[in-house]
Amino acid sequence: MPVLTAHNICKSFGGEEVLKGISVDVEKGEVLTVIGPSGSGKSTLLRCITQLETIDSGEISVCGDTLVKTGSGGKAEYSDRAACNRIALHMGLVFQNFNLFPHFSVLRNITEAPVCVLGKTKEEAEKTARALLQKMDLADKADAYPCQLSGGQQQRVSIARALAMNPDILFFDEPTSALDPELTGEILKVIRSLADEHMTMVVVTHEMAFARDVADRVIFMAEGVIVEQGTPEQVFGCTQSERTKAFLSRFNSTGV
Amino acid sequence: MNYNVLLSQMLESTLMTLRIFFITTVFALPLGMLVALGRMTKIKFIRIPVSFYILLMRGTPLMLQLLFIFYGFKPIFGIQLDRVLSAEVAFVLNYAAYFAEIFRGGIAAIPRGQREAAKVLGMTRSQTFFRVLLPQVVKGILPPMGNEFITLVKDTSLAQVIGVVELLKTTSDWVSSAVSMVPFAIAGVFYLLMNAVVTRCFSAAEKHYAYYR
DSSP states (O other): OEEEEEEEEEEEETTTEEEEEEEEEEEEEOOEEOOOOSSHHHHHHHHHTTTTOOEHHHEETTTTEEEEOOTSSEEEEEEHHHHHHHHHHHHHEOOOOOOOOTTSSSSHHHHHHHHHHHHOOOOHHHHHHHHHHTTOOOOGGGSSOOSSOOHHHHHHHHHHHHHOOOEEEEESSSTTTTTTTHHHHHHHHHHHHHHTTOOOEEESSOOOHHHHHSSSEEEHHHHHHEEEHHHHHHHIISSSOEEEEEHHHHHHHHOO | OOOOHHHHHHHHHHHHHHHHHHHHHHHHHHHHHHHHHHHHSHHHHHHHHHHHHHHHHHHSSSSHHHHHHHHHHHHSSSOOOOOEEEEEHHHHHHHHHHHHHHHHHHHHHHHHHHHHHHHHTTTOOHHHHIIIIHHHHHHHHHHHHHHHHHHHHHHGGGGGGGGOOOOOHHHHHHHHHHHHHHHHHHHHHHHHHHHHOOOOOOOHHHGGGGGOO
């Protein structure tokens, strides 16, 4: 059973169609990367799946639990609040600009939700948090505040914060777009190591080499539709669509 | 002019000034937060009356509101409020409107990503508000709140229009009977001292929150 099933998702903002019937399944342990030009709806897709936006029509289920389905009138019908909250706990999201809580220490950023949402004890949550920080190579930063960290460190804390909730699927919304190339490398390394542990992930990224190397499957989106998808070899190696070719031409010619 | 009597009377009426100040802050701050949330809600039936309330409170003189509540309460509601209670009600209602607008600005200034991060982590709306947003709002609104508190200390002197004997009322009575400007100067020092304390408290609060961002 797929961890995520999204079928025929449509979303408009004020009459402008941003997602025009997107369907995507993600299997357990799979790493899916989503590439495409700015404004193609990649981020909106993630935001719709993680309930930061509501869709107009379509179906989304996570771990077999239906979040939203198309009702008889063709409009999206969401499940009740309890179900939505339950489904939210299956998913983690790492933002482009981190969105750490600035008034909390690094440790509290990671323990806050496990304590107040999952009802873990403080000791339990801190133990998990410290282990995650160790893994993120930030063990010495537990008591620091986000403003004292570099962008790369902040992003690693936010990944730890998402992992602390033990999600079944982790989404990354352009996790390196706010970082310089050096810090970008830091984050990509972390995501790669999560991929090695078979974490189920969907990564929206503009890092083409990374999208190719880390992915089990690549989706190319443009103008609100999926133009092409397949294994990295298929999408990058023997590109079918002209639109994808045009997008990848710069990447392929420079090789970065 | 007997300075001992003057000073003891001025100190006594300063207690009234402080009483209005503290009652107003204690009640107008939470009320102001509720008004701010009412002003920001999508529910029209709440937002529109709340907006009108803010317009009314900020758009008419506080002195007029004091007079209206003291003299107008009985004809409308059938109960006569005493002078001090009328003053307190007027101050709380008036300052809640100003506080509400400060809260609203403070809440709007928190990046949307904070709410989104909390939501994705599964926090409820009240957890998000009390744990994530409110502490950050408090930090952000300290400077405009400091202004409001200083103004409040001075505004308490308006309560004399409905016969509340506060610091400035006692002072001006002394000025007219003793034909001396000295009580005015002393009153000025009193207000200044009170506001020096207010300023110190706000500086301390700002320092307390300086550990981040």
